[in-house]
Amino acid sequence: MPEEGPPAVENPVIVAIDGPSGTGKSSTSKAVAAKLGLSYLDTGAQYRAMTWWMLSNGIDVNDATEVATAAGKPAIVSGTDPSAPTITVDGADAAGPIRSQEVTAAVSAVSAVPEVRSRLVELQRSAAASASVGIVVEGRDIGTTVLPDATLKIFLTASAEARAARRNGELTGPAAADLAATQAALAKRDAADSGRKTSPLAKADDAIEVDTTELTLDQVIECIVTLIEEKRAAR
Numbered sequence: 001m002p003e004e005g006p007p008a009v010e011n012p013v014i015v016a017i018d019g020p021s022g023t024g025k026s027s028t029s030k031a032v033a034a035k036l037g038l039s040y041l042d043t044g045a046q047y048r049a050m051t052w053w054m055l056s057n058g059i060d061v062n063d064a065t066e067v068a069t070a071a072g073k074p075a076i077v078s079g080t081d082p083s084a085p086t087i088t089v090d091g092a093d094a095a096g097p098i099r100s101q102e103v104t105a106a107v108s109a110v111s112a113v114p115e116v117r118s119r120l121v122e123l124q125r126s127a128a129a130s131a132s133v134g135i136v137v138e139g140r141d142i143g144t145t146v147l148p149d150a151t152l153k154i155f156l157t158a159s160a161e162a163r164a165a166r167r168n169g170e171l172t173g174p175a176a177a178d179l180a181a182t183q184a185a186l187a188k189r190d191a192a193d194s195g196r197k198t199s200p201l202a203k204a205d206d207a208i209e210v211d212t213t214e215l216t217l218d219q220v221i222e223c224i225v226t227l228i229e230e231k232r233a234a235r
């Protein structure tokens, strides 16, 4: 009789989901991870947390040298349960403040600084390495730089109008009335994120592009779950 060894452990499934703002990365990634029992990591939240710390500590976010010097200071911790993702900075809950307009306006400048990126990429790789079943990681450079060996890479797109309308739907008060301003702010952030030198927003050569303009969120989730299941079946 063959000796009983430890149970076979399947290779963890690593899913990279990249794309510009408002394409549905966060909603899709959380839902896919929850459906398949995978962990979930929002890397944009980490760049926002770094930016919030810089703004709260009087760092000039437009001074790349100052940002680089401070990049090692905040302790950023992400909770990876897709049904209740968390983010703390130096032990304080940062989930609310990282979504402020001030942080949104400053995050592209902070995330262009190589010292910020190397610090956060290290956290992202370590989260992926410790996910025993697998993880869905969303951002801008996950397929190209952070996890180039991911099991599946998705690049989400949607028209500029659809993305602005979706983002605008989340705003309250006078800001919600100004769809043109929302679209202009998105375009500005896209240009900065795609144009920076270090690890810009880009589709990996082996990523599958999914245009979500005409799809419901449920259709996008279903599409990605199917692609993951196909990858799993092929292994």
Ligand SMILES: Nc1ncnc2c1ncn2[C@@H]1O[C@H](COP(=O)(O)OP(=O)(O)O)[C@@H](O)[C@H]1O
Binding pocket: 019, 020, 021, 022, 023, 024, 025, 026, 027, 028, 166, 167, 169, 170, 212, 215, 216, 217, 218, 220
């Ligand atoms: N396919 C879709 N159709 C309509 N609305 C969507 C779709 N995907 C996402 N949304 C909505 O658009 C907004 C932005 O989605 P989000 O997942 O935060 O995008 P991203 O992470 O790419 O910025 C959210 O309010 C979300 O509910």
Ligand SMILES: Nc1ccn([C@H]2C[C@H](O)[C@@H](COP(=O)(O)OP(=O)(O)O)O2)c(=O)n1
Binding pocket: 020, 021, 022, 026, 043, 044, 045, 047, 048, 107, 108, 111, 112, 138, 139, 140, 141, 142, 189, 193
């Ligand atoms: N992997 C990543 C993720 C986000 N960033 C930067 C660039 C983005 O404009 C900001 C914020 O990302 P986030 O995903 O929270 O942005 P939105 O949800 O689209 O508003 O962080 C990045 O440089 N690299």
